[in-house]
Amino acid sequence: MTLGRLRRWVPDAVWIERSEDNSALTRRVRARLPEIPVYVVDDLSVAEPGDFAAGKRRLVVQRHRGTFLQHCPAGTTGMVCCNYLVMSSASNCPFDCSYCFLQDYLTNNPAVKVFTNVADGLSEVDAVLRAHPERTFRIGTGELADSLALDHLTDLSSELVPFFADRANAVLELKTKSDCVDNLLCLDPKDRVVVSWSVNAPVIVAVEEAGTIPLEDRVAAAARVQAAGYKVGFHFDPLIAHDGWEDGYRDAIDLIFRGLDTGRVAWVSLGSLRMTPRLKAAIKARPLRGQLLATELVPGADGKERVWRGLRVKMYRRLLEWLRQVDDRMPLYICMEPAGVWEKVFGEAPPDRTVAQRLVAELR
Ligand code: SF4
Numbered sequence: 001m002t003l004g005r006l007r008r009w010v011p012d013a014v015w016i017e018r019s020e021d022n023s024a025l026t027r028r029v030r031a032r033l034p035e036i037p038v039y040v041v042d043d044l045s046v047a048e049p050g051d052f053a054a055g056k057r058r059l060v061v062q063r064h065r066g067t068f069l070q071h072c073p074a075g076t077t078g079m080v081c082c083n084y085l086v087m088s089s090a091s092n093c094p095f096d097c098s099y100c101f102l103q104d105y106l107t108n109n110p111a112v113k114v115f116t117n118v119a120d121g122l123s124e125v126d127a128v129l130r131a132h133p134e135r136t137f138r139i140g141t142g143e144l145a146d147s148l149a150l151d152h153l154t155d156l157s158s159e160l161v162p163f164f165a166d167r168a169n170a171v172l173e174l175k176t177k178s179d180c181v182d183n184l185l186c187l188d189p190k191d192r193v194v195v196s197w198s199v200n201a202p203v204i205v206a207v208e209e210a211g212t213i214p215l216e217d218r219v220a221a222a223a224r225v226q227a228a229g230y231k232v233g234f235h236f237d238p239l240i241a242h243d244g245w246e247d248g249y250r251d252a253i254d255l256i257f258r259g260l261d262t263g264r265v266a267w268v269s270l271g272s273l274r275m276t277p278r279l280k281a282a283i284k285a286r287p288l289r290g291q292l293l294a295t296e297l298v299p300g301a302d303g304k305e306r307v308w309r310g311l312r313v314k315m316y317r318r319l320l321e322w323l324r325q326v327d328d329r330m331p332l333y334i335c336m337e338p339a340g341v342w343e344k345v346f347g348e349a350p351p352d353r354t355v356a357q358r359l360v361a362e363l364r
Contacts, residue, residue, distance in 0.1 A: 007213070008152050008180065009094035011059035011112065013037040015046045019063065023116040025154055026061050032153050047110045052103055052286065055110025056094055059153075062113060064088065068121030069128065072143060078301030079336050080349055083356045084138055085128075087121050089156055090114045090145035095177055096210040098292050099238055102144070104279040112145075114154050122163050129170050138356035139164075142175025142196075149178040157183045165190040171266075171360045173233065177212040179221035185228045191363060194266040195225045196233030199256060201248025204240050207290040219256050231264050231363065237271030237335060239315050241295055241307050246318060253322045262327035267359050270319055271335035272312045273297070274304040301338060309341060316345045331362050 014036055020026055021040050030038060044062055047055035072084035091113040092106055115121075129137065141147045141160070151157050157174065164172035165188060172193045174184075184195065197218045200208075205215050222232045234256060242248065257265075275283075275297055283293060297305035306312060316334055323332060333355050334345060342349035350358070 009149055011036060011094075012057040013039065014059045014061060015044060015111075016040045017044060017060075017062040017116075018042055020061060020116045023061075025114065025116045025118075025156075028155055029059070029061055029114070029153050044111075045109070049108045049110075050285070052107065052110045052282075053096065055092065055106070056096060056112060058111045059150075060111045060113040061116060063117050064115035064121070067124065068118075069124045069139075072140075078338050080339055080342055080355070083354070084140060086143040087125060087139055087141050088115070088144050089118045089121060089141045089147075089160070090150060090154075092144070093146040094149055095146060095212045097177075097212070098208040098210070098283065098290055099240075099273060099275075101274075101276075101279055103282040103286070104276060105144070107282060112150070114150055114156075118156060118159060122159070125163075125170070126167075129167055133169055135169060136357055136360040137170040138173060138360050139170055140173040140175055142173065146176050146178060147174035148176040148180040148184075148195075151180045151183050155183055158187065161187040161189055161193050164192045167192060171363060175233075175235065177209065177218065179213055179217050181221045181225050184225055184230065189230050191231065194231045194233050194363070195222070196235060196266075197222055198235045198237060199252060200236065200238075200240070201242070201245065201252050202255075203244070203248055204242065204290075208240070208292060215252060215255055219259065222256075223259055226261055226264055231266040232260065233265065233267045233269075235269045235271065235335075236319060237269060238273035239270060239312075239319070240273050240292070241311055241315065242291060245315065249315075249319055250322055253319070253326060257326045262330055265327070265330045266363055267331045267333065268323055269333050269335050270316050272306045272315070272337070274306055274336060276304055280305075302336075304336075312337070313341060313344045316341070320345065331359055333359070 018040050044060055046058045068087050070086050072086050173196055175196045177198050202215055226232050298308050299305050339349035
C-alpha cells in the first residue's frame, strides 16, 4: 500500500473466497490489479485480531452472508434518531482516521472487504421500498466503509446509481473522503443520489485523517459531481474541540462553499466527537498521532463520551451561524444528539425518526 495521501488505493494482496472467484466483481478486481498477488482461499481470516493497520493493506473479495440492510447504529438510547438505513456493500476502509469507530467494531476481523452479491442487497432494498410506497427512505453505504474509495476497483456505483435513480421513494447517499468520482460522471442520478463528503478543519484532516486527501481536493470532487447533475452533502463529523477550532471550522466552511452551487446542497450535518470506552482503548493501543485523547470527554445516555454539552452547543451554534451566512436555505441537522441539545441549537427538536423523511422531501 502506498503511504501518505491515497489518490487511488492499491492493496498489498487480494484474498478471494473460492466460491466467488468467477463473480463479475471478482473479475473486475482481478483485471484492475494485474500486478498484485491473489490468493483463492477457503479461510478468509487474513489478519490477526487487533492487527488493524495490517488489515487495511489486505483486500478480501467475498460473499456477504446475512442481511445487507440495517438501521444506522447511530439510533441509540436517548438520541434523536433520523431513521437512516445502511446497506453494507463493503466493510472497512483504506483510510485510517484516528477517531474511526471501526477500530473497535472490526477489531476481531480486520480487512478491507468487498461483497460479490450486492445484487442481493438491492433485492432487499427493492422489497422494502415496494412494501412501503407511502414512505421515503434515505439509504447510505458509507457507515461501515467509505462509499467510493474502492470504486476504481469494483465499479459498484455503476450498479447502485441506476438502481436508485429509478426508485420514487428512496434516496441513496454515497459518503466518502475520497475523490473517486469518475464512474459517477457518466450516470444520471435523477436527483435520487446524493454524493456527500465527511469534512473537517484543515488541521484535523492533516493530523487525524491519515491517508485521506486534503479538503480542497474533496471540494474539487464535489464540484465535479455537482456539474454532472448530483446534489452534494457535507458532514462536519466529528467536530473536534482543538486549539483554534473557530478559525479552523470557519476556514473549512469558506473553502467548501466558495465554488459550489449552494442551491444544490442536499444537506449539511454536524456531529460531535464520540468515544466508547472500547474505542478509547483501541486508539490507545495504536501509535497516537494527534491530540485526540487529550480532550476531556463526559459520558452520555447512550454510553458514548463527548465533550461537555455547553461546548457542543457552542460549537454547533457557531457553525450553524456561518453556514446560514453562506446560504440560509441549506438543510442542516445535528447527528446523535439528545432532544435537549436540538432545542438549544435549533429552538426545537424534531419528532423522533422524521429527519430523514424531511431531508428527502426537501430534495424534490
Ligand atoms: S474514512 Fe471513515 S471509515 Fe474510513 S477510516 Fe476514516 S472514519 Fe473510518
